[in-house]
Amino acid sequence: MVMAVTTIIIVSCNQPATNKKADAEILQASTIFPQGDKIVSNNFTGTAWLNLLVNEDTTYNTVIGNVTFEPGARTNWHYHRGGQILLITKGRGLYQEKGKPIETIQKGDIIKCPPNVIHWHGATPTDTLVHIAISINTDKGSVVWLEKVSD
């Protein structure tokens, strides 16, 4: 048996057109979900944006939001009765549970915020942070907001 498999791929790119396409793809890729509306709330410091992907109801018992923190923006201290999971989709940020050191979090990380554990999260002073926040077990009650995080 003689078997010959030949694959030749030639890519030649002398093209401004493709580069414009590339720019468009970057923009699209970085915005799977639009950033939504600016958050106007005393429970946040700095500029943050919320795109509410899934509203609370009694069927799914979850609230899912895409949250964008501009550099320096962060939540107040708070806790979730049923817990929350953060899927970090872009940038770098900070996460801290009460009484523990601040942790750096970044794109690709999965953060579990345990039920009734006081914590805060947000962007670093120099980076933007985008995460999908999944609050589960919302039949146990909603988020409880506390005081601002000091600088």
Next chain:
Amino acid sequence: MVMAVTTIIIVSCNQPATNKKADAEILQASTIFPQGDKIVSNNFTGTAWLNLLVNEDTTYNTVIGNVTFEPGARTNWHYHRGGQILLITKGRGLYQEKGKPIETIQKGDIIKCPPNVIHWHGATPTDTLVHIAISINTDKGSVVWLEKVSD
């Protein structure tokens, strides 16, 4: 047996450094979460990949996975006791509930699979589909797998 496998890839890009950076950013942006392991299961048709982001437990009551379907790949018919939410992060695919027409789904879409409703999802015949699958209320029981979806 004589076997000759030759792969020649020629990439000629006369592009400025920024475009190379752009290409790298596209690649990075399209892989927030690695595709994980190839799914070896009779509950799937075609080639699909799973990166299990959150394992089931009694604290969070959720299972979260990043699933990549290659073109033509799909799940069997199945249902979730506690429901499931799909966040489509890349490509185009198909979703169908039993007795209803097939729907096209794509990047940016949010699909709610209600508890105990039989359905299937997967890629179109020509596109890849990537979604984050969030199974909630897993204390009500896990996924129930049924028969293959016909072509």
